[in-house]
Amino acid sequence: MNLEEHFERTVRKDQRIEPRDWMPDAYRATLVRMIAQHAHSEIIGMQPEGNWITRAPSLRRKAILLAKVQDEAGHGLYLYSAAETLGVDRGELTEKLVSGRQKYSSIFNYPTLTFADVGVIGWLVDGAAICNQVPLCRSSYGPYARAMIRICKEESFHQRQGYELLMTMMKGTEAQRRMVQDATDRWWWPSLMMFGPPDADSSHTERSMAWKIKRHTNDELRQKFVDMTVPQAEALGVTLPDPDLRWNAQRGHYDFGEIDWAEFKRVLSGNGPCNAQRAARRRAAHENGAWVREAAAAHAAKRTERKVA
Numbered sequence: 001m002n003l004e005e006h007f008e009r010t011v012r013k014d015q016r017i018e019p020r021d022w023m024p025d026a027y028r029a030t031l032v033r034m035i036a037q038h039a040h041s042e043i044i045g046m047q048p049e050g051n052w053i054t055r056a057p058s059l060r061r062k063a064i065l066l067a068k069v070q071d072e073a074g075h076g077l078y079l080y081s082a083a084e085t086l087g088v089d090r091g092e093l094t095e096k097l098v099s100g101r102q103k104y105s106s107i108f109n110y111p112t113l114t115f116a117d118v119g120v121i122g123w124l125v126d127g128a129a130i131c132n133q134v135p136l137c138r139s140s141y142g143p144y145a146r147a148m149i150r151i152c153k154e155e156s157f158h159q160r161q162g163y164e165l166l167m168t169m170m171k172g173t174e175a176q177r178r179m180v181q182d183a184t185d186r187w188w189w190p191s192l193m194m195f196g197p198p199d200a201d202s203s204h205t206e207r208s209m210a211w212k213i214k215r216h217t218n219d220e221l222r223q224k225f226v227d228m229t230v231p232q233a234e235a236l237g238v239t240l241p242d243p244d245l246r247w248n249a250q251r252g253h254y255d256f257g258e259i260d261w262a263e264f265k266r267v268l269s270g271n272g273p274c275n276a277q278r279a280a281r282r283r284a285a286h287e288n289g290a291w292v293r294e295a296a297a298a299h300a301a302k303r304t305e306r307k308v309a
């Protein structure tokens with residue numbers, strides 16, 4: 001059996017491809033693209049909620065938010081480490097991010113206007129991330145699948161803390177209830193866009209599914225998220241901003257309205273509400289942190305010299 005046949009058989013048998021295994025260049029390139037952009041999303045995703053750490057309404061909320069934002073940094077590190085098993089360097093990936101040559105999730109280009117946004121991000125954005133990422137725990141590439149297991153466990157905490165925050169606000173004043181509804185109105189449709197373009201416009205899904213990198217299509221996971229979230233919204237007492245949302249007993253799913261794909265394309269092309277701010281902040285953090293990287297490298301070199309001497 002030649003290397004290609006061995007690769008195909010491993011994937012077909014739902015076994016894992018490991019870093020030292022032979023893999024098609026296109027398989028490697030797809031994984032680098034997907035894992036790098038996932039890692040970038042985690043790191044950029046620290047910004048919207050990070051804005052509220054110093055303004056959290058209580059010590060408890062501040063501690064929870066600090067833990068969550070710190071988790072996102074850790075997710076980024078796991079994923080950059082998974083990407084490095086494919087022969088790329090995280091410094092190069094960061095350069096591609098800050099120069100706009102690689103993407104991060106569209107969802108993080110929206111502003112967090114009130115503290116209710118912190119709850120809605122936990123509920124909807126981390127809820128969508130769980131829908132999108134639990135199947136990746138069965139991805140054919142070993143390091144990615146294993147990184148996702150711990151990430152998904154932590155995302156569950158993220159989703160629950162957000163929903164609990166909103167439950168508390170909905171039992172509060174009328175003004176707090178209005179804040180939750182306003183945040184839900186602003187984050188609902190961008191959360192559906194997180195799952196990517198419609199399957200018919202998805203350039204990568206077919207191949208990623210054949211290689212069992214992705215285990216479901218964009219539309220399948222989007223539908224799963226809608227079906228899971230509608231009862232949660234009802235329990236919370238908020239209205240999802242879609243007049244076409246209704247249960248379809250024949251399909252056994254919720255029908256929902258048309259997503260504004262023009263907005264999605266605008267955000268992907270860098271013209272979302274916060275794209276420039278997010279990129280500038282990430283670039284500044286990378287530049288301001290150069291001395292730390294240089295000091296760590298110098299320290300490592302000295303230790304190696306001492307060992308060799």
Ligand code: 3HC
Nearest residue numbers: 038041103104105106126129193194195196202203204205
């Ligand atoms: N934001 C930005 N770019 C997106 C996007 C989105 N929401 N959805 C799709 N795209 C891009 C793709 O990257 C691709 O562009 P590229 O060729 O330049 O990479 C193009 O649009 C076509 O989309 P496809 O559907 O063909 O691409 P994929 O097959 O890669 O599917 C995906 C897109 C569903 C996001 C898939 O890449 C994926 O599942 N990635 C892993 C999970 C991930 O990255 N999730 C990000 C969520 S953020 C997060 O989890 C943080 C948490 O703390 C909330």
